[in-house]
Amino acid sequence: MELEAVSNEHLGRRLRELRAESGKSLRAVARELGISPSAVSQIERGLMRPSVSRLIAYVSAIGVPLAAVFDVPEHKEPRPGLAVRRAGEVAPIRLSGGVTFRRLSPGPTPDVEFFESTYPPQAISNAHGQFLRHEGYEVGTVTAGELTIEFETEIVTLSEGDSITFPCSRPHIIGNRSGTVTAVATWLIVHA
Known part of the structure; x- marks a missing residue:
């Protein structure tokens, strides 16, 4: 079963969380991306969907890998040195x-x-x-x-x-x- 893609709102919320964790202000990220603070706000509120390059530039600006945008599945009992993700556990x-x-x-x-x-x-x-x-x-x-x-x-x-x-x-x-x-x-x- 294939999961439905992450909604714009969910993606925006996750980007806002990651930015807050990084300690960077909305204006600082906007400056690094070369776009207006309003455009960053629209992305973070799910009103505007970023392009591939804009998403990669955003995560680079806040110093996190692209993989951080994806939600980590609920914590399960860890197996030393082994990670398993089942199909359908992480939405695209x-x-x-x-x-x-x-x-x-x-x-x-x-x-x-x-x-x-x-x-x-x-x-x-x-x-x-x-x-x-x-x-x-x-x-x-x-x-x-x-x-x-x-x-x-x-x-x-x-x-x-x-x-x-x-x-x-x-x-x-x-x-x-x-x-x-x-x-x-x-x-x-x-x-x-």
Whole structure:
């Protein structure tokens, strides 16, 4: 059973909680993102859905990994060195343009994030056309459709089964140029 995507309100509430825990003010985050405090407030109240790049910039600005946005399942009896997450325990996050992120790792893992991203036809990671850069090293494999990763000096198109790796500090935009086929990829982001 697949869970419904996290609502805008739930995502906004979680981002607000994480910002508060970080000690950063709404204005400070707005300044770092290069947007108005009103826009940050709209995201945190669930009135505006962020793009992939805006979400990643937001969590970078408050110093938390993307995985922190996902709720951790109710605490169960821990098993030393073992974590299990059953299908349907963590809801995906739907971002602007219909892009969906789903955490694949069974729980928080130090210095590593493991996600699946789904890009519907014509969806891109940043509707504003600005290149994204963040911390870490990215490894991705396309599991369905085609994704295009645009760098400042080149464009790489990946088909099903193709993989890529690059430093996240290299400015990039990820998109699905197909008009009819949804693209899906798994991503491993290493922060060590």
